[in-house]
Amino acid sequence: MRGDGRRDWSDHYWWSLDGVRLHARVYAGPADAADAPPILCLPGLARNARDFEQLAPHLAQYRRVVAVEFRGRGESAYAKDPMTYVPLTYVQDVIALLDDLKVDRFATVGTSLGGLVSMLLAATQPGRLVGAVLNDVGPELELAGLERIRDYIGSGGSQPTWIHAARAVSELNGAVYPGYEIHDWLRLTKRTHRLTAEGRIVTDYDKQIAAPLRVPNGGDAGIDLWPAYRALDGIPLLVLRGELSDILARGAAEKMAAELPRARLAEVPGVGHAPTMDEAEAVAAIDGWLAELPAT
Template identity: 50%
Template sequence: MAAHRPAHDDQDTKLTDTPRDTRETQTEPASDPGRAAPYIDRFWESDDGLQLHYRDYEGPEGSDALPALCIPGLTRNARDFESLAETLAEDRRVLVAELRGRGLSEQPRDAASYTPVTYAQDIAGLFAQEGIARAVFIGTSLGGIVTMLYALSQPEQVAGAVLNDIGPEIEQAGLDRIAGYVGQGRNYPTWMHAARALQESQGECYPDWGLDEWLAHAKRLMVMGNNGRIGFDYDSRIADAFARDDDRSEDDAPAPVSLWPGFDALSGRPVLVLRGENSDLLSPATAAKMAERWPEVALVTVPRTGHAPTLDEPQSREAIAALLQRTG
């Protein structure tokens, strides 16, 4: 067996252990549990035999608009794109992939496969299964890195891209902040406790949010396990890469990998760079260099937001709509 399926009560791992297969299932959206979901849960198989999950918002029948592929960030899942995907599906098909070890996607036995290169290979398998020739990529943080790497290997399949608060140069301060919380296996007795904990740890990223927004954020990021505790919906071993880096001496550390070739692989296509005004991962200088790289790049700064914009902000929605008009 390639997959690693932890018990629900193991708080050091992802709390879900839903049986996975390639059959279609219908679920309710987290934002409105009384309503039938506007998507179908589907699965595809990775090269190493994992069942990986994606939400399929089928869009209107006969639409000639290019499909959109949404790829979440490091600790995120398909719920992150719930609102945006439903809006975009008014005129096109939208697929929201869950990277291995997140949400309903299976966990690998070997945590060493939690790498952006592997994620890009997984996406290639999804495209092959669905017969998708070209799509518009919308990637948040790690999802944007996967987008750039995918453009290196399959440039003809990327019609355009939204890079949400990520670029070819990543600020160390942001990486240090992420390393400080990812994979710690924290869990909470109630949704209110979970929301308050997120507000305490991420309040600087979303200073204008009230309690309702924090509760909604918690329900996007977390799930309730069989033991009744609420925890993050990902395999805590995704943090191993940060631990390996911390254990290396400066002499043993690998040379930084440049993502500029991946960004340059998007040349000639419409590209939208979204940056949170207070982001500690994408600096103003790097965002400006991206915007100056070629004329097809649009840069939009989302005010009073850190890492990363939710894509529900008016500035984000308007910019994404403008990009989709250019890609078709």
């Protein structure tokens, strides 16, 4: 939001193949970059477009940016069938968005789930992806981190005030962001929670997004994602890793960087899964990646 109260972005709504109304924030970008492939910002499992409220305007200095809200998050409608809360459905939803916007080629910045969707887009839409940032995710995921996420996703109640909610978020995520102060927790909480009509603070997603994780082996990295990762070959690729991550091990990140010639690895100090990409180290690495993207 600008100081004069005008938004930096506009709302865009589109429909999924199964009739779910979906939402994204569109940052127009400069007029002289109208022909440049836009950047799609794809959030993590329980997150929404507000995750990119600082990064997206920064990127939009150079080209159009579309911050996507997956079904069941933010202003996107909840799915009737909770078993559609899976990566392949999100891929279909993003392809429907690209068709709606008449976008052929694009880049992605994907956090966690968003990074998995990026890899699957590369594998299923050959030639369309021109660059990618994988934020604390890859083809090898740590089971301990997956279990931690499965334990809390879809649980929790409401809080009476933003301060109460921020304290609850800090208790849950203290090990992820050990250097955070209360103002940092408030910023994070306002990105991930919403105010209900009854005046309570709740998480801003459909709790049924956890349903696929509850089935046997749900959410486990049981399939080989390396072919999808290798589909990113030949394009500018940034692998971001939180120094304290329990999802993307350092060894796995180093293997990813070694696997593809154009992959670069950057580690964000003092944070776990996942960096917010507001960190100076993350922004610097993303700027380097941005400079490698094709202009048309």
